[in-house]
Amino acid sequence: MKLTEAISRHVASTSTPYYTLEFFPPRTDSGFENLLARLSRLSVVNPVGLSITWGAGGSTKQRSLDLAEATQRENPVTILHLTCTNMERAMLDDALDSAKARGIRNILALRGDPPRGEEYWIPCDPQFQHASDLVKYIRNRHGDEFCIGVAAYPDGHSFDEDTELANLKTKVEAGAEFIITQLFYDADGFLIWLRKVREIGIEVPVLAGVMPIQSYASFLRMTKLCASRVPPSLIASLEPIRHDDEAVKDFGVDFATDMIRTITSTKHNGPIVQGVHFCTLNLEKSTWRILDKLGWIGTSTHVLEEGKNRLIQPDSNAPLSSSSLLITPQDAASAVAPKDSENSGTIANTTTTLPALPANQAATWDDFPNGRFGSADSAAFGVRDPYKNELGLTTAEVHRLWGQPETIDDLTALFLKHLRGHSPFSTTPWSPNPIAAETKLILPHLIELTLRGNWSVASQPAVDCARSDDEVFGWGPKDGFVFQKAFCEFFCESATLDRLREKATIVDTVKFFAGNAKGEMVTNMALGESNAVTWGVFPGKEVMQPTVIERAAFQAWAEEAFGIWSEWALFFPPASPTRQLLERVRDERWLVSICHHDFKNPDSLWDFLLET
Structure with a gap:
């Protein structure tokens, strides 16, 4: 199913905002297998869609495609990220054809960061220099086969705000049908930005990117990488508890919950936000708790496959592992994506009680401390800078x-x-x-x-x-x-x-x-x-x-x-x-x-x- 169709059905059936969850392919086989169990547990919260990230230059191509295919079993609305940076046209064609063969109908079209400084970066194919080029190409080659989304940057990106907004409109006019924003922590600033988006005539759904604060160190790192505006009051609240990982996680859940309530409230004088995109970093506990606090569990309209049990049961014998490999003191101060046709299946709109997370199993692996890596068995293993090139510098x-x-x-x-x-x-x-x-x-x-x-x-x-x-x-x-x-x-x-x-x-x-x-x-x-x-x-x-x-x-x-x-x-x-x-x-x-x-x-x- 296309994301826009799932959104329309959700909006028609309930007033509760819809939400998507983002995952990346782990770098090890054991991490990949354990992420599937994690996806199974998260499937009961009924997100309107699941999105899978794509490594720069297609570096995670096969794992991204394999993970996207697996998520189709958990949620028929899978969104595959696709970047054109350092990608040959043949690789793009192969990726799109492979996605189509796997039943994936949603693409998040991204330019991606160049793999080195701009001075020495030459696109593999001059046809693909901007995300709008990728949108146009997919539309020309595949027509309406895919529902295409693009990224937006409420806190700015490479240009001034007017230029950024103009670029966003160009991507929508090229054929983009939905927008997922970069993460942000300034709710008021986001609402001002969204008002400007609507004022220039962009009417497609906008999903607000939310990344729950997992640790003080990772928060500092990710906001620096993404150039996110951080309200002074947020830093002031985190500073006294920065050494208490459990307290920081609890604060992160409460802050994200309050921020989402603010941007989805009808009380403010701006456009209503109906969609939220959770950047999970393959972690589950904070997202579960936020959805539970919001009362959104099980409220998304879900397409179920008839006659099939879609849940993959988690391994009850999974070993107790850990959440950090080779903890780097230098980083400690700041270390912080099947063949269902649109008419197949039946529509279910049910309310699900949030089950307890399993004790001493994979759900507990990502708690402490604040290292750069997870255990090789962790579903969160291998993430460093998910939205940047390796060094993230010019x-x-x-x-x-x-x-x-x-x-x-x-x-x-x-x-x-x-x-x-x-x-x-x-x-x-x-x-x-x-x-x-x-x-x-x-x-x-x-x-x-x-x-x-x-x-x-x-x-x-x-x-x-x-x-x-x-x-x-x-x-x-x-x-x-x-x-x-x-x-x-x-x-x-x-x-x-x-x-x-x-x-x-x-x-x-x-x-x-x-x-x-x-x-x-x-x-x-x-x-x-x-x-x-x-x-x-x-x-x-x-x-x-x-x-x-x-x-x-x-x-x-x-x-x-x-x-x-x-x-x-x-x-x-x-x-x-x-x-x-x-x-x-x-x-x-x-x-x-x-x-x-x-x-x-x-x-x-x-x-x-x-x-x-």
Whole structure:
């Protein structure tokens, strides 16, 4: 079914606003499988549609298509995101044909961010330089086969507001039938923007993009990436509870609920908002709670397949996992998409009681703490910057931040500058924020490692029982206690890895993974083994192990980490000394992730590494 048809049926049957849920394809097979169980649980809330994101340049093409096909079993209105940036026309044609073959009738047409600075970005096909070009192409090639939507930016994007509004109208005139907005946190500002949208003659449905605040760190990161306006009162409310993850999640639910009530209320003097688009980041608990508070559960008009049980039962034996891999202290301060015809099935408009989320199963995996990644088994594993290219920067910004290194010594100096915090802009492509407070406790060790040519990108000191509200180490609910093993991640030469491997054979308390750009991996961990390097105990809860380092997750992260070398290199002209250096380093170095089991001795890991 087309989204516009589902919306029309919903509006005709109930006065409750409609809503869609957005998901992205996880980077691991286990994460993908567990997302299907999560989709099954969320299907009972009856969203009017489910949307699936698309990686830049088609990087997630197959997984996005597979996930979109799977969501068709949960909701007959599936929206597949599709970007034209760095996409050949043949790939676009194949994606559209594959979507059609899978019964997908809704496309969110996006330009997408260029995979490198604008100066060196040349569209693969000059026919596709703007989202409106993609809309026109789909219309010309497929007619009315697809219901096409486009993005809008209430807080601004690349141009001034008048130009942005004009571009939006161009996309609608090209054939767009619905609009999904970028996330925002300023309800009043959104309503002013929406009034202007309607005043210029845009009448298609507008779904307001809402991303519940999951943690203080991720909130800061995502609002920075998306250039979202943040009311001072919101920051003021979050500041006192920023170290209490549970309190931040609760606040995020209440704030989103109040904001949605504001924008969907008939009391304001502007156009009524009838649709909300939840950016879930593959997390479920906050979205469930918001819908429950709003009283919207089960109010969407739903098309059911006759004679079929659409629910995939969650695995009751799923292992208790975690929500953060390789927690990066540098990021901790800000770390934060079948063949039913339109006439098939029957219409059901029922009210569903919200069931309890399963305890100690996949629904609980994404609670704490605030790391960049989830467990490889988590449905939320692998998300970093879902709406940006890998670095999210222009060429001018890259040159300003990291210069134009031409030698190994230049790179070492860059990593040292970051560690020593010469300025607020002392960052690296892997650590986009100044070092965290806990990193300063191990700074002499990291500096010494870097001076020896081992460039650290993540680390943490050993901690033996700190309070969960500790300003430096705390996470999770209040009145708890947290622990962590010393951990370090760095790029090194092959000779260094050889020495580390040899010494690790005689030190049982040291465990490591190492990988390179070719996808090769060496480790002293047996298949199925993993390292819990952060854990906590809290009143009324089981022991939580939210930071786990294991094989599948490390392999996925290593691929991304070496991809950042490639992305950085593309900000420089071909054959330039800087580009040649970055590509050579990418091809020759190894990424090592290592931890020491003895968390009682704060120097254990560093003694081992420096001796090696």
